[in-house]
Every structure is written in structure tokens, then in C-alpha cells.
Amino acid sequence: MKHVWAKTNQKFEIKVYFKYRLTKDCDILSLSAGPFYTVFFDGKLVSYGPERTAEGFSRIRNIHIPKGTKEIEVLVLSYGCPSLDADFFEPFFGAELYYKDQIVATADNFLAFESSKHDNRSFKYSFQRGFGERFNLSNINEQQLITYEVENPTLIGGIGDTCLYKEQKFNHKKEFIFKGFDSVKIPNYLKDNDHPEFYSFNVEKEFVDEINGYICNEYESAIEKSGLIKLKINAQEDDTKIFVVFDEYLDNGKWIFGRSSCMDLITVESNKGQNEVVTSTVYSLKHLRILTNKKCEVVPSLILIQNDTIKEIKETGNKKLDLIIKSARETFIQNSVDIYTDCPGRERGGWLCDGYFMSMAESFFAKNNNIEKQFLENFIIARYDEIEEGMLPMVFPSQESLFIPNWSMWFVLELENYFKKTNDKELVNAAKEKIYKLIHYFEKFENEYRLLENLNGWVFVEWSEAGTEDYVKGLSFPTNMLYSSMLRAAGELFRDNNLLNKAQEVASNINKLSFNGKVYVDNAVRENGKLILQKNHTSETCQYYALFFGISNDKRFIEFIKNELGPNRKDTYTEIARSNSFIGNYLRFLWLKSIGEKEKVYEESIDYFYTMASYSGTLWEKNIPTASCNHGFASSIAAILLN
Numbered sequence: 001m002k003h004v005w006a007k008t009n010q011k012f013e014i015k016v017y018f019k020y021r022l023t024k025d026c027d028i029l030s031l032s033a034g035p036f037y038t039v040f041f042d043g044k045l046v047s048y049g050p051e052r053t054a055e056g057f058s059r060i061r062n063i064h065i066p067k068g069t070k071e072i073e074v075l076v077l078s079y080g081c082p083s084l085d086a087d088f089f090e091p092f093f094g095a096e097l098y099y100k101d102q103i104v105a106t107a108d109n110f111l112a113f114e115s116s117k118h119d120n121r122s123f124k125y126s127f128q129r130g131f132g133e134r135f136n137l138s139n140i141n142e143q144q145l146i147t148y149e150v151e152n153p154t155l156i157g158g159i160g161d162t163c164l165y166k167e168q169k170f171n172h173k174k175e176f177i178f179k180g181f182d183s184v185k186i187p188n189y190l191k192d193n194d195h196p197e198f199y200s201f202n203v204e205k206e207f208v209d210e211i212n213g214y215i216c217n218e219y220e221s222a223i224e225k226s227g228l229i230k231l232k233i234n235a236q237e238d239d240t241k242i243f244v245v246f247d248e249y250l251d252n253g254k255w256i257f258g259r260s261s262c263m264d265l266i267t268v269e270s271n272k273g274q275n276e277v278v279t280s281t282v283y284s285l286k287h288l289r290i291l292t293n294k295k296c297e298v299v300p301s302l303i304l305i306q307n308d309t310i311k312e313i314k315e316t317g318n319k320k321l322d323l324i325i326k327s328a329r330e331t332f333i334q335n336s337v338d339i340y341t342d343c344p345g346r347e348r349g350g351w352l353c354d355g356y357f358m359s360m361a362e363s364f365f366a367k368n369n370n371i372e373k374q375f376l377e378n379f380i381i382a383r384y385d386e387i388e389e390g391m392l393p394m395v396f397p398s399q400e401s402l403f404i405p406n407w408s409m410w411f412v413l414e415l416e417n418y419f420k421k422t423n424d425k426e427l428v429n430a431a432k433e434k435i436y437k438l439i440h441y442f443e444k445f446e447n448e449y450r451l452l453e454n455l456n457g458w459v460f461v462e463w464s465e466a467g468t469e470d471y472v473k474g475l476s477f478p479t480n481m482l483y484s485s486m487l488r489a490a491g492e493l494f495r496d497n498n499l500l501n502k503a504q505e506v507a508s509n510i511n512k513l514s515f516n517g518k519v520y521v522d523n524a525v526r527e528n529g530k531l532i533l534q535k536n537h538t539s540e541t542c543q544y545y546a547l548f549f550g551i552s553n554d555k556r557f558i559e560f561i562k563n564e565l566g567p568n569r570k571d572t573y574t575e576i577a578r579s580n581s582f583i584g585n586y587l588r589f590l591w592l593k594s595i596g597e598k599e600k601v602y603e604e605s606i607d608y609f610y611t612m613a614s615y616s617g618t619l620w621e622k623n624i625p626t627a628s629c630n631h632g633f634a635s636s637i638a639a640i641l642l643n
Contacts, residue, residue: 017073031062058092128347137277158374222617244265282305306333358632520546
């Protein structure tokens with residue numbers, strides 16, 4: 001398949017339309033494009049993609065063309081800068097149109113255009129993703145662009161389109177004169193002086209400071225959903241300004257703009273008349289406000305981007321449990337469109353460790369692990385020159401120089417679980433070289449106890465005190481518990497007795513150094529060359545690592561952790577830092593389940609998740625709504641509760 005691109009002067013938020021007018025019947029559009037695209041047949045959205053993968057590769061998508069279709073339009077979007085939701089590469093467009101297996105047209109036959117309706121004077125939507133979307137409908141014109149041939153990516157298979165592109169309306173709540181947000185949090189990334197070209201629209205001065213006195217219509221969805229925002233506009237006057245703001249969560253009804261460090265904002269300028277816009281990328285929301293400076297009818301809807309192949313789960317009859325399972329499913333379908341993602345809004349990134357937990361949800365909901373294979377394969381086939389040699393990226397596809405060494409270990413554990421479920425030896429063998437390079441990378445950080453010490457990168461244990469610098473610096477015992485398990489998993493996968501023996505040695509030395517007779521201490525640091533245990537650093541999460549990874553089998557310790565700690569404990573054992581959702585509480589639930597404490601898992605998890613599920617119909621990143629309220633890993637609770 002031939003691939004082309006178009007000559008454009010845009011450097012950021014590049015949007016090019018590729019159009020083809022059908023003069024004869026066609027039945028299949030075979031498409032390879034990226035970094036992102038939306039496909040329209042006669043103005044109706046029929047596909048959003050691609051199935052993301054690594055630079056130099058492309059997953060082809062075949063789209064059925066209904067009889068009578070007159071025009072095909074593919075909008076290709078490139079941020080023009082690195083992000084966490086796509087690998088960073090030059091954009092490309094490849095297409096073949098077929099009729100009865102015969103090629104009718106190729107990319108050369110499409111015309112390329114830029115449209116003035118996209119305002120490129122924009123702002124970063126989030127630190128992790130691309131740009132906020134701005135539309136100017138006042139005087140729309142199109143400029144045809146010259147195309148040129150580009151290097152063809154390696155075409156590989158995919159799972160196919162999982163979306164049905166159902167359109168959801170919003171419930172209108174009220175109309176009022178806007179008098180300001182309850183609070184505004186402009187994140188630091190919008191004040192980045194190193195990249196002023198990213199922030200040519202000043203959100204604070206040109207939006208927040210301007211909108212007092214605007215007409216505000218407020219809408220709500222029954223539960224949080226993710227998709228492309230569609231606006232049907234009927235402006236009564238010229239020079240109409242429309243601001244669309246949205247969020248996943250309102251704190252006691254209060255609207256905090258920038259709550260989750262995202263600029264959840266779309267702007268539209270319009271003259272008198274009717275028009276329609278659809279965003280070119282996905283957002284996640286429950287609450288929506290439309291602010292206009294003049295009388296203007298705006299009808300919002302959401303074209304759902306979710307995995308519609310996942311069936312509903314039969315109810316158990318337990319009201320609270322059923323709501324949690326339903327919310328887990330919602331969380332999963334919005335985070336498994338093409339790969340596993342952490343959240344469908346702020347990042348849309350394919351994070352390791354998150355994937356380990358999401359794979360449980362896929363096994364439970366889908367009864368297969370097709371998305372997981374695609375997720376893992378991306379890490380195997382990709383190059384990542386921006387991080388240290390031998391290390392795996394923490395999130396992919398992306399281009400990020402920061403890495404979490406712990407997450408590379410979770411890759412090996414997930415691959416082991418994947419192999420147990422699928423017996424896919426081919427994928428395991430494809431990963432072998434990278435896994436052994438990873439093991440070799442870690443060897444240079446081993447101390448006299450063969451434990452990892454002073455690792456480079458972001459040593460991450462979880463979102464709690466257990467993950468702070470004081471608790472992870474020097475020798476992190478939870479990290480080494482994970483290391484022992486990774487060595488064991490690699491040894492099992494590749495029948496390597498040396499790795500199996502080393503895993504046991506690491507576990508034994510952790511027990512000798514970290515366990516104080518009651519609990520495990522989180523870390524040790526060097527003082528005058530001697531390794532000193534930080535006795536005041538003990539976290540609940542460290543104990544769950546020890547139990548989940550099989551480091552401890554001490555019966556008194558097990559009884560203490562089982563009965564005295566947990567997400568619902570009162571103000572007891574204050575010297576032991578509490579766990580958060582990711583990942584301490586989930587490790588606890590998995591461990592309890594593994595030792596047959598199913599009723600205890602029910603009791604603790606229902607109390608823990610019911611509030612989340614009741615509010616958003618999805619499950620959250622943390623135990624309070626300060627971050628994402630729709631986080632992929634959380635969907636694993638369904639498998640933990642019902643498998």
C-alpha cells in the first residue's frame with residue numbers, strides 16, 4: 001500500500017482532510033493512517049483510529065462502504081509534538097478502495113485539504129496529550145494541498161474496529177447567567193515558557209476572565225462516558241462565541257475548572273446560521289456546560305468511543321455488587337478500544353502495570369485476551385531510543401524519556417499470565433531478547449545481597465506515602481519483592497534455573513533484611529557505606545507486596561495483615577502508612593482471594609467501591625476524586641469478585 005502526506009505550513013495540531021468522490025461502486029476502504037484519524041462517509045462518522053502501535057508500523061483497518069456512498073473523507077490529526085497517547089512520528093495516509101476484491105483507487109486518488117474551521121491558535125489540553133480543540137465557523141474555506149509520497153510503514157494485523165459509534169444525548173439541567181466557576185486551577189504546564197508556541201491561546205485571559213455574564217446551559221450524562229463531542233449550532237447573530245466545558249466530577253455540586261489538570265474546554269466562533277462540528281479526538285465526561293455570549297441554540301451529543309464488543313454481565317441480585325460490576329464494565333469498555341489505557345480522558349496512555357490488572361478484566365468480560373496481545377506486542381516490536389538501553393518504557397505508544405523501572409517488571413509478570421491463558425509461545429519468544437536485556441540492565445544495580453539499590457528513573461510503588469521519595473530511595477523493598485517475582489516469571493517462561501534460583505535468593509534476603517518480626521520495612525539507605533534500615537518507614541502497601549508476591553508465609557503476620565489492616569480500617573496503626581487504590585488495595589484484594597477469603601473481599605470492596613460507582617458509574621484512579629474518575633486498572637475488580 002502506498003502512503004502519502006501533504007505539504008502544510010502547520011507545525012502543531014496538524015489536521016489534513018483526504019477526500020475521495022466515488023464515481024463507481026466500492027465496497028471496502030482499506031485504511032492505514034496516523035497518528036490519529038476520523039473517517040466520514042457522506043458526512044457521517046464511521047470510524048475512529050488507528051489501532052495504535054509503534055513508529056514504523058501500522059495496523060490496517062478495513063471499513064465496509066455502504067452502497068450509495070458518494071464521498072469518503074478521512075481527517076488525519078498529528079499533534080506535532082510528543083505525547084503519551086501515541087508514538088511520535090511523521091503523519092501518513094495510505095488507502096485502497098476495493099470493489100469485489102479489485103482495487104478501484106489508492107491514496108494518490110484522494111485530494112488533500114486544510115480547512116480554516118480549525119483554529120490553530122490553541123493550548124495544550126493536558127500535559128500528557130495534545131491540544132485543545134478550537135473551531136472558527138465564521139468564514140469556512142478549504143485550501144487544497146500538494147501530496148507527496150512518504151516511506152511505507154510495516155503493515156501488521158489488528159483486532160479490528162471495536163466501536164459501534166452510538167450517539168448519546170445529554171440531559172439538560174438548567175439555563176442561567178454565568179457568574180464564574182467555583183474555583184479555577186490553571187496547571188503549570190500552561191505556563192511553560194520553554195514552549196510558548198504551544199500556548200498561543202491564553203485560557204485564563206481569553207476564556208476564564210471573559211465569560212462572566214455569558215448565557216450558560218448546563219447538561220449531564222447519567223454516567224461518565226467517553227467519545228467525540230458533537231455540537232449542532234444555530235447562531236442567531238454574527239460574532240457568536242461558544243465555550244464548551246466539561247468534567248468527570250463536581251465536588252458537592254461545585255465546578256472546579258482544571259480539577260484534574262486538564263483544560264476541559266472547546267471553543268467555537270460562529271456567524272449567524274446553522275453548522276455542526278465534531279471533535280477529532282476523545283474526551284471523557286459526565287458534566288457539560290455550554291456558554292455563549294449571544295443567544296444561540298447548541299445541541300450537544302457524544303459519539304461514544306468504547307469497546308462495543310463487550311457484552312453485558314448477568315446480574316447477581318445484590319444491588320451494590322451489581323452496580324460495582326456494571327461500573328467495572330463501563331470502565332473497561334472505555335479503556336479498551338484498541339489497547340489497554342489508563343484513562344480515556346487525561347492521558348489515553350497504554351501503561352504497564354495498569355495492563356496487568358486490565359488483562360484480568362478482559363479475560364472476565366471478553367473471555368479472550370485479544371486486546372492484551374496487541375498491547376503487549378507494541379512493547380515488543382517498538383524501539384525506544386529515548387530511554388536507557390535495556391529498559392522498557394512505562395507507557396506506550398508514546399515518546400517519553402522518563403521511565404518507571406518497576407513497570408518493566410510488571411511487563412514480564414503480565415506476559416507470564418498471558419501465556420498461561422493463551423499458550424501463545426510465539427509472542428513469548430518474540431519478547432525473549434528484550435526480557436533478557438532487561439534482566440541484564442538490572443544486574444548493574446544489584447548490591448551485595450543481589451537486591452536492587454539506587455535505581456535510575458521514577459521508582460514507583462503506588463499512589464500513597466509508600467510511593468514518596470523518602471519511602472523508595474536507596475533500597476526499596478517492595479521494588480525488590482517485585483524483582484524477585486519478575487525473575488521467577490522469566491525463569492518459568494524460559495525454563496531458566498539460574499533465574500529461578502536467583503529469585504529465591506532475592507526473596508530470602510528481603511526476609512532477612514526487611515522483616516522486623518511484625519511487618520516489613522519499606523526501605524534502607526547507605527550511611528557511611530553501611531545499609532541502614534529505615535525503621536520508621538512502614539507502609540500497608542509494602543505488606544501487600546510481601547504477601548501478593550509470596551515473600552512471606554509467616555502465619556502471625558498473615559493474620560495481622562488480614563484482620564487489622566485494609567481500606568476500611570479506622571484510625572488504627574497510624575505508624576503504618578495507608579494504601580491507596582493503585583495498587584495497594586488491589587494487591588490486598590487479590591491476595592485475600594488467593595487464600596480463600598472471598599467473603600472478606602466482598603465486604604471490603606463493596607464498601608470501598610460503591611461510592612465511586614454510585615457517582616460516576618465508573619471506577620476511579622484513587623480513593624478520592626482528585627484525579628481520573630475512570631481508570632482502566634480498576635475494572636479488574638469484576639474479575640476479583642466474580643471469577
